[in-house]
Amino acid sequence: MTASPCASPVPFRQPSVSGLSQITSSLYISSGVAANNRLMLSSNRISTVINVSVEVVSALYGDIHYVQVPVADTPTSRLCDFFDPIADHIHSVEMKQGRTLLHCAAGVSRSAALCLAYLMKYHAMSLLDAHTWTKSCRPIIRPNNGFWEQLIHYEFQLFGRNTVRMVSSPVGMIPDIYEKEENQVTPFIRARKKEGCCKFLILSFTSLKSQLTTCKMVKISFLPRE
Template sequence: MLLNKVSKILDNLYLTNMKGAQNIDEIKKKGIKHILNISFKPNYLKDNETLSLSYTNLRVEDLYYSNLIESFEEFYELIEKTRNENNGILVHCQAGCSRSATVVLAYLMKKNNLTKQEALDYVRSIRPLVGPNHSFFQQLEMWFQMDYMLDTKGNDTNSQQFLFLIQIDQINKQLKEIKEEYEKKTEKDPNVIFGSLSKIVQICTNPILGLISEYQKDKLITLFDNQDPRVLEAMNNFEKSFIEIGLFKNSNLYRENDFIKNTIPNFLKLIEN
């Protein structure tokens, strides 16, 4: 099966799925010494003493709000170091198509100064089923636009703006899909209302790239202002804790709106536009 194949992307750089990452014969044959696991699955060969493997893990789901971009530089350095030591590194996720492929694409882009599409075309020539989700593809574009110098500490205004624009785009797509589905229902029974509300709550309580903003609440009210009053009431009752400023792991403090106005005016400009 193609998905299980341990695909050679470059010398000492391989891409596969979960089953491929358990293929002891292939790992030995290809001289793989490090495995980069981009999933919630365990490191199955960690205790196999005959392989002398080291592991790096990033527990992230293949979802629209998942953040990979903050790890691009770290993984670039890891892959580069392993290859320079003439050891093989294997990158995998569950299917070897989206999360792990995104990390490999980010490496190729920086290493060879490629666009995301150029990198994708190259990898697909080797592993045709590769396909990052839309959010990961946008993160790769931002990686390219920022000349592979994304400020992962959130101090650079341009980085923050890019992150926020990506978030807005993802929120809009998801909410419009819910609205269209909701409007197709001729009878607004309780199950339909509950289903729509559940999806809304999921979108508005899951940070996209680590940032939740007041924009989500305002956009929801705009989209659903003519719908069932119970849905609107639920959206008007969002807690203050859903307003979060903090782009990455180390910036998860909750702030009031005045903090946004006084400290990060660029966010307000983006919202108003």
């Protein structure tokens, strides 16, 4: 495994979900809400904010440079068109001693995918290592499967080999790093669906029984008196 992308230990190394998650000495990831929090931006000395969404409106603070990447979080969105330019921009900010915050709506899919692309290009990390590192900093990351396909292609472009591949699963094609997780979750989902079906049948039977009882009572109430 390659070395961590930070030249020196990162002071803010505890995984953060609600706030800003520090990935390298000059790169952070967050949700859209956190990205508009003035205190969080200033306390982490953020100089550039990259908004990777179409739904989050940036606060546009005067002393911060903003970049918009208008991409929806769908498997068919071409986030790969921004892999190189955004990685280059993050690197440029770092060279000027600045700090970049990369965010989307939740800080889970789009911003995480661009972060992985940056780590591959400028820190020579494999896609697998980049994901392992980023997930250790922000445990909730999970780019959608379409972005994973684009990242796998990008890794091959950069290094001529792949460390992650797409595999078939009960929910469709997924990255092999999620295969074990899906195999553990799928039986639970199936059990819940089966349980839901049983509950529906029981409720339906109870409802039908109730209706039949009501009909019987109505029929009895209208019997002619002797």
